Amino acid sequence: MAGMEALERVVAADLGGTRTAVAVVGSDGTFLSKLKYPAEKASPQASVEQLVELAGEALAAASLGWEQIGAAGVAVPGIYFPETGRAWAPNLWGRDQIPLREWLAGRLPVAAVIDSDRSAYVLGEQWLGVAQGLEDVVFLAVGTGIGAGIITGGRLCRGAGGIAGAAGWFALDPRYQEIYGQMGCFEAEAAGPAVARRAAAAGLWGLSPEAVATRARLGDRTARAVLEETASWLAMGVANIVSLLNPQMVVLGGGLMQIGDMLLATIRSQVLRWAQPQAARQVRIELSRLGEDAGLLGAARLALLKGD
């Protein structure tokens, strides 16, 4: 019947440095099941084995078998190299690349489409999130690190070596510091740990970003200043993305954006100060509404698009 297409179903996996999330997702974006476990980090092999086992569990929870699944999408917390099928994710698998495509081909009964979590986030937001249907959109993930997923002209931008989006390495201050060489200037100044470090330097010891935000909401001036300064750095990084890529939207996500409501106004106003004026007026800067589901939905989208 015209307009009536069978619901396709895929397995989606979002691997992280701390947790492994696996789901069965329909081609309309419905979760048929969803599981989340602490990441198995005994070895890269054990990590992949966990993914395979959780996929089986997720299928059972959805009362489905592999024969009803079209493909699997897998988001990795690092870099995926499509030419070699290898992946690099130091927070999960240590320093060495692993032959992920080969391992999954041997363990999964369906084809796996693999990409970086950054790519999955932006695909998820573009498919079903706040950036739905946009052709030029950047997802800036700000957690313990900073990275960007980029769609320009409707297509994922991966770069020559698959590592496009390393926005955490933005140079934002000519006064170079040692720490910039370890993680990048933008990441050193604006990721989650920078909030705690800045708070400690201001006398607020041992507070998480959430705790700093709680104090700021209660009117603590020091806590407010810490968040304000962090938001100013974030604005510089967002502005650079806006000037270079002229996106319709920048979506802010990742762990630190759980307190994004305390950062967004400053980011928006300071992007207007730094970025190319027309691009700054055109762009919308929004918080992710999919939260942790962005990665799973993006992985599902990868599987549904099958690498197109």
Added chain:
Amino acid sequence: MAGMEALERVVAADLGGTRTAVAVVGSDGTFLSKLKYPAEKASPQASVEQLVELAGEALAAASLGWEQIGAAGVAVPGIYFPETGRAWAPNLWGRDQIPLREWLAGRLPVAAVIDSDRSAYVLGEQWLGVAQGLEDVVFLAVGTGIGAGIITGGRLCRGAGGIAGAAGWFALDPRYQEIYGQMGCFEAEAAGPAVARRAAAAGLWGLSPEAVATRARLGDRTARAVLEETASWLAMGVANIVSLLNPQMVVLGGGLMQIGDMLLATIRSQVLRWAQPQAARQVRIELSRLGEDAGLLGAARLALLKGD
């Protein structure tokens, strides 16, 4: 006969704030004729009229008529909006957009393909210059202003509003200055006028960048320091492009790069310090070898590709 294709010929125009260049170019990249005149700036209409007249002259110089021309490519020194056919180039036409596509359709007997000069530069370099055949390449034009032409995954990146590549607006120093609001932080610190300004502040009054470079070559320490500081800012901007887009090559062009040999070593070494380490090791940073022809060849490429 197999492998024997007729030579296609196109008219290429590279409009600038100070000069208008027009050429007849073969599909193999040969110049069949090439003209350069001071830009007619009496009015936008007069500017377009000059383009049309020079195209006629260029055809006559090549002993060709319009009936032997497939299309025209036009590079504008500003922004082209493909949805409306309008263009904005304040240094040439003043503050208002002009209906360039409509005007050209009424005055040229062939179809015109229009794009920004930034897009033309990167297309030219990718077609016949130092970036020949690369799929991920950025042309950074550093003259009186700073702008970037971007090809990712083999396609021009134009952004949602056609103004991608406004790298001159990169935020590179949290110590905001008034001048950054007029032209962007990166442009204020690293374009041609910044060299003269920095030299004057160091006691070298009234010198062009070329004159500063001449002094530096003769061993003048102040002149060397001025170029070193400028190159350091350029490195931060290039590094940000490298981290975000992971290109195979960044091509440096524009007026200031006529002294690029005095800047390149510092740019290369400091990009390694700032940018994402893998992307920094992969990227090649080269000076344009096409010089002023990059815009004309890019405009010709636009016409030959006919907007594909």
